Amino acid sequence: MASATAPGKVILVGEHAVVYGRPAIAAPVWQVVAKATIAPAAPGAGFTIVARDLGQVLQLADASEDEPLAVVARLALARLGIAHLPDWRIELHSDIPIAGGLGSGAALSTALVRAIFAQAGQTAPPAIVSELVYASERFYHGAPSGIDNTVVAYGQTIWFVKGQPPEPFTPGAPLLLAIADTGIRSPTVLTVSAVREAWLTQRQRYESIFDAIGDLVHAARRALVYGDAVTLGALFNENQAWLASIGVSCDAIEALTSAARKAGALGAKLSGAGGGGNIIALVEPTTAAAVQTALLAAGAQRVIITPIGAHTSDGLDAGQP
Ligand code: MEV
Numbered sequence: 658m659a660s661a662t663a664p665g666k667v668i669l670v671g672e673h674a675v676v677y678g679r680p681a682i683a684a685p686v687w688q689v690v691a692k693a694t695i696a697p698a699a700p701g702a703g704f705t706i707v708a709r710d711l712g713q714v715l716q717l718a719d720a721s722e723d724e725p726l727a728v729v730a731r732l733a734l735a736r737l738g739i740a741h742l743p744d745w746r747i748e749l750h751s752d753i754p755i756a757g758g759l760g761s762g763a764a765l766s767t768a769l770v771r772a773i774f775a776q777a778g779q780t781a782p783p784a785i786v787s788e789l790v791y792a793s794e795r796f797y798h799g800a801p802s803g804i805d806n807t808v809v810a811y812g813q814t815i816w817f818v819k820g821q822p823p824e825p826f827t828p829g830a831p832l833l834l835a836i837a838d839t840g841i842r843s844p845t846v847l848t849v850s851a852v853r854e855a856w857l858t859q860r861q862r863y864e865s866i867f868d869a870i871g872d873l874v875h876a877a878r879r880a881l882v883y884g885d886a887v888t889l890g891a892l893f894n895e896n897q898a899w900l901a902s903i904g905v906s907c908d909a910i911e912a913l914t915s916a917a918r919k920a921g922a923l924g925a926k927l928s929g930a931g932g933g934g935n936i937i938a939l940v941e942p943t944t945a946a947a948v949q950t951a952l953l954a955a956g957a958q959r960v961i962i963t964p965i966g967a968h969t970s971d972g973l974d975a976g977q978p
Contacts, residue, residue: 658696661771665689665753666760666808667836667928667937669881669965670896671817671874673852673905675802677864679871680818682878683808684965686836691751691764693772698746706730708749708765717742725793729766732789733773733781747772754959756842758929762798763805766790784822786810798845800853814966816878828966830884833940835917835948839909840958841933848905848930855903863903870899881966890923890939897926905931912955913938920944920951 664685671681698705704717706726713726720727726749734742749769753761770789774781781789787803787810794801802819813825856863873892880889897914900906906927914925917938925938940948940962949960 658694659772659775660692660694661768661775662690662692663764663767663771663809664760664812665691665764666805667834667935668758668804669814669928669937670877670892670926671870672804672927672929672931673849673900673903674867674870674874675804675817675819676800676849676852677856677867678819679867680816680874680878681802681804682814682816682874682881683804684814685808685812686759686961686963687812688961688963689751689753689759691749691753691761691768693747693749693765693768695745695747695772695776698744700744702744702746704730704742704744705746706749706769707747710749710751711755711765723796725762725766725796726769728796729769729789729793730773732792733770736785736789737774737777737779739777745773745776754838754842754935756844756934757838758843758845758927758931758934759836760805760809760929762796762845763790763794763809766793767806767809783810783812798849800849801845814881826878826882828881828884830886832881832884832886832889832965833942833945834963834965835922835938835940835945835952836928836935836961836963837913837917837938837952837957838935838959839907839913839933840956841907841909843930843933845930848932852903852905866899866903870896873899886923886939886941893924893926893937893939894918897924900927900931907932909933909956910936913952913957916951916955917948920948922948 675681921944922938
């Protein structure tokens with residue numbers, strides 16, 4: 658028997674523009690995780706994936722070609738050179754809200770890949786996990802940049818440019834985020850394709866917005882490295898204004914981000930694809946409680962206070978090979 662976990666994620670700056678080649682910065686969130694537990698099943702029982710949170714029970718032998726969890730499981734088995742489906746049963750659980758911008762799909766797939774490797778007595782390096790999970794991400798995202806699978810697989814704050822190896826880095830000083838859920842579920846694939854439609858018809862305008870976002874992401878990296886929370890907060894606000902201008906914000910996001918700023922947050926923005934999902938607010942130990950209270954009063958369904966860059970993990974539970 659083996660088990661493995663994978664964290665949720667936030668995009669600190671640069672979502673959407675990252676799909677068009679600009680850099681972005683993302684960080685793992687270990688307060689919410691996906692977990693996969695795998696055990697041998699009775700001979701002839703086949704390879705079963707039980708994902709109760711998704712209401713899914715999949716027999717891998719019969720699962721369709723466009724079922725993300727089946728795609729990723731088949732790829733992991735192939736990578737391990739396991740040609741015949743073993744009699745294994747995998748239970749998947751996640752407390753990461755689905756379609757909430759926190760990388761639920763990537764985390765489920767990452768936990769699944771790690772558990773399959775662990776059951777085969779191997780440890781999957783982050784680059785391999787990320788590559789395998791990317792193949793399933795296109796079912797959630799349409800045209801994913803690859804940032805979600807990368808940050809979840811590496812479990813570290815990363816500088817990411819599509820098509821290039823990620824650069825994990827450590828912020829120069831501890832930073833604190835409030836992550837607040839609008840309660841609105843917004844599938845990434847819909848927002849990403851709406852942005853693409855608009856980009857196709859207003860290419861010049863969108864390219865210059867993406868350039869501006871790219872510039873602020875560079876400034877945000879410097880602010881993170883120097884531990885300059887005041888500058889980073891201002892960059893969150895600037896990024897949010899650009900995201901609103903391309904139509905991926907919504908009333909609930911605006912209500913939560915402005916409530917957070919009024920309560921003392923240094924900056925706030927949507928995180929992930931937008932259209933709902935979660936917002937992030939940069940807070941300090943002295944303002945965290947007031948911001949949390951204000952977010953809940955403004956309608957947040959759940960607020961997580963989390964440090965950035967403080968935790969890394971290989972996602973394997975203690976005692977696994
Ligand atoms: C989703 O977490 C981030 C987006 O930029 C999509 C992607 O990069 O694949 C909206």
